[in-house]
Amino acid sequence: MPSTIGDKTYSKSIELPETEVFRNLKNAKRFAMDIGGSLTKIAYYSTVPYRKVLYNKDQKTLDSEGQEINPKYEVSQGDRLHFVKFETKYIETCLDFLQQNLVASADVMKEKKIKVTGGGAYKYADLLQEKLGLTVDKEEEMTCLIEGCNFLLKNIHDEVFIYQRHGNPEYRFPNVDPCIFPYLLVNIGSGVSIMKVEAEDRYERIGGTATGGGTFWGLGKLLTKAKGFDELLALAERGDHRKIDMLVKDIYGGDCTSLGLPGDLIASSFGKAAQAAPESIQEADIARSLLFAISNDIGQIASLYAMMHGLKKVYFGGYFLRNHPLSMHTVSFAINYWSRGQVQGLFLRHEGYLGAIGAFLKGAEECDADKYSWSENYAGSSGLQSPLPGHKLPSLPVAVNVDQLEMDRIDQGVLVYCPLLDEPASYIPDMVDLTEDCEARQYWLECFEESLDKFVSQAIKSQPHSADAPARAQKFKEKYISRLQYLKQHPCAFGNLTVRSLLDTREHCLNEVDFPDPYLQQKQMENEAALLLLSDHLAELDALPGRQKYETAATNLLAGNVFDWGAKEAAALMQIPGFGFQQALAHLQKRPWFIDHVEDWLVRLEEGPHRCAAIFVDNSGMDVILGVLPFARELLNRGTKVILCANSKPALNDVTYSELVLLLEQAALISKDLGCALEEGRLWVMDSGQASPCLDLGRITRSLADAMIANQVDLVVIEGMGRVIHTNLHAKFKCDVLKVAVIKNRWLAKRFGEQEDTFPVVFQFERKTVS
Structure with missing residues (x-):
């Protein structure tokens, strides 16, 4: 029934329950609104509790009886922005809902004001005051639109698109x-x-x-x-x-070449209507x-x-x-x-939220652009053009859809472009756009779906003492499958569809149900095993003459990269009893490799040492300990400083910054060279800002970017299939760059033209680009 406030009457719909749409309201802090004639947009900020792994160098994976020790976690807080859009005709229901679930919460809206923009800031001012008990602080609409636009352009990589009605794909980013x-x-x-x-x-x-x-x-x-x-x-x-409409050809009988006008061009809008019979x-x-x-x-x-x-x-x-x-x-x-x-x-995927974002940013210290970057949370956002399945409000008429966007604040501060990229404006991290490549899209979507059971099992195994782990793992599976099915129908829903975005979505869905690091125990076990081999491994390397030593160090770097739980074929090998480093060497493609620039690399080494190398590392265990560290040690012994760049957050069995700091301390006790370099400040670990098996050099931590400049990095080493094959194979740099990876996916290897059963190898060395 309609209700009346003052002399105005508002349409009232039925009760609006909390659903997947208004998420995390119990931890919301404040909100803002953009009320238009058709749609109302709400922006609110919340803290999101999540399980954070505590890394301890003394923590062992197994106790004396061989039983798994429960990983140590702490509850931490993340910051999230929520943007929800619904029809303005249901505004009264929505305000009732917000009053009960947001405004009435403790420590929320202390100033008793709400930022509102759009025409509704004036039209519904009385209703807002009555329903929410808050004073409306009206914000100028155009200013809010611009601030919202700036925010999205800076924080969402695939925010901008070009629309091609008859193109394939229809949306291009x-x-x-x-x-x-x-x-x-x-x-x-x-x-x-x-x-x-x-x-x-x-x-x-x-x-x-x-x-x-x-x-x-x-x-x-x-x-x-x-x-x-x-x-x-x-x-x-x-x-x-x-x-x-009257067309040019209706006047000239065809194209008007003298004026450069095509025949199908409109010469006069509604021009034929005057002569046309009304019934026609x-x-x-x-x-x-x-x-x-x-x-x-x-x-x-x-x-x-x-x-x-x-x-x-x-x-x-x-x-x-x-x-x-x-x-x-x-x-x-x-x-x-x-x-x-x-x-x-150019158009924006989340254009409808510009005003709400801008209104929210007014005075929002937690969103200070000089301190923080944000990223889209694929687990909680709707897709382009139509809401995701299940995001309709059951309390409202079936035709009413509610759209939403969620963004998580980056803990590492502002993310920036790598200063060593040759042309940042033209940098595209991803190698294949699955929105355009239909064959690749079908393969990868099916590949990720088929691998889901393995991740469900691993997630449950990672929290053996959590009674609800199986139920949460099932929720992860259901959510991720729904995303994959949706992307089959709408591949452009979240921007360019790539292997990187599919991996990121999987990580978002795992974190959504509180599985921050499913491979934690596996990584600990492999790290312990690899550290036991490190001393003999280095001794064997030291016994080789100079040129052969450098070549072997490069080969070992590649052999270490075979140990990858994210690659189906590699994971199958790693489950074979007794599979170790020597067996990994045997599975490498025989030289010459698929891309084999070893000779160019050795020639460059003979010219003298680099000043400083930044190495983007990949996996835990054999990869980082027997592959990366010995390779880095050879550079250090030549007088090159080394920055080891590791992921900020867990992803598959990738080594993280926190893990690598501890691993390096342990390796320093084994290797005198590593210990001295660490103590003298010639070797250190830095947080890359990444949370993916892939690498986006358009979003690294400002501290890492500053360190690259301050230490005059003249060599970048990128390691791993995700970081090189799926991303960055064609990236150009202002310094020398070495891209090394093992292609551990048979379908992908065949796409590159390699038919052998062994894993094709990429060892690509490029001299600095002279602009």
Whole structure:
């Protein structure tokens, strides 16, 4: 039933229960809103408790009786931003829900104010005050839009897309320059506002037009029987504008070559309507002609402003485009045509949240851009264009969908581009875009699904004393399978679909149900076994003459990389009783390798030592202890300083920063050379900012980037299949770079043209790029 507050009446729907949509409300701290005519967006911040592994060098995997010791954990707090979108007509229900589940919570909203932007900040001010007991602090809409846009551009890698209605894929995600300014923001609401953004705090409205989404809906309502904006757009999808619009060929009989006008170009919107018999005109044709007329006008005006101000990046937003492919298509075509290809229309995956994000950021110290970076949480976000399955609110009419975005704060502070990348603006970490490569997409989606049971088993095994571990592991399986199934239908849902994003999604889903490090015990056991072999391993290496020693150290680096629980074929080998380092050497491809630059590498070593090497390490156990450390030791003995760069968080059996610090202390007791280098500050471990088996050099910790510059790093070593084969094989650097990996996936090896049963080897050395 409707209710009345003051002299205003609001529609009331049925009760809204807490579901997967409004997550973690019990730990929410504060929130902000952007209330539009059709949609209301809520942004709230919460702390998320999670299990954190405590690494202890004295902790053993097995007790004296061979029984597993329960891993030691502590409960830590993460920070998360939640953005939820729903229809404004259900605002009263939503406010009741928020009052009960958020505002009434202890220590929440201490200032008794709520930041609100959009037209609803004024229209619903009384309702907000009455329902929430909070004073509405109104924020200027355009300022919020720009701040929200800046936030997304800086923190979500695949936020920007180009829409290609007839393309394959339909959505394309271009590489975004790390310098996001300047750009043009074209917001298409009822009217159109055009904003030039030159810096965080420097922007201005440089133009616009009164012909916008409101014009389309207003005229559409007069000209058709459509009962809503979406219904009018659906009508336009079915129409044929050529029955209403006068084309160039209708005037000239074909192309007008003297003016460079193609025959299918619209010469006059609704130009044929005057001569057409009224009964021959269909409403769908009218709707499509109207859509084209308005879109062409917006595209032309936007392109003119962009060219006038010398801007190449033009972002479009507003409800006229939001989840409306035909609108995006017409605006994209128009701006491309009028700018003669100099300007391309760009869109944002989470454009609908710009205002809410901007309002929330006002005074939000926990979101200080100079201190923190954020990343999208794939386990809690909806996909592009349509919400994920299960994210409908059961309390509301079945047609009501609720969209959401979640972002986790990076504990390591601000993430930046690696300063040694040759051209950061053109850097793309991933080797294969699965949105374009259908064969690879089908293979990898099936591959990840088939491997799920192994991860469920490993997750349960990692917490043997947790009674609810099996139930949580099953939840992980269900969530991850639902993501994989969804991606089969919507491969562009979360940006470029890559092996890296599939791995990241799996890690997010594991963390979602409190499995932070399923391979912890396995890693501890393998580390202990490898440390026992290290002394003899180094002695064998020292017995070799110079050139042979360096070549063997390189081969051992590759043999160590065979020990990888993330690769199906390698995992099968590692389960064979007695499989060790010598057996791994035997499974390497015989030289010459698939990519074999060993001779180039040895020649470079003969020219003299590097100043400092940054080595991005891969797996625990044999890989880091018998592969990486002896290789690093040879560099140290030549006078090269070495930074070992390790993952910030666990992923598969990758060694983490915290683990490697302890392992290096233990190895230093075994190797005098390593001990001296560690004590003298010539060898140290740094946190890379990564939480994936892959490597995105566009997001490393600022401390690591600063250390690379301060120590004049002139050699980067990247190791591992995920870090080299799935990512970075073609990355160019300003310094020497060595990329080493073993291809442990048979399907992938065949794709590279290798048919042998042994594992193909990549040993790729590249001299620094001279720009």
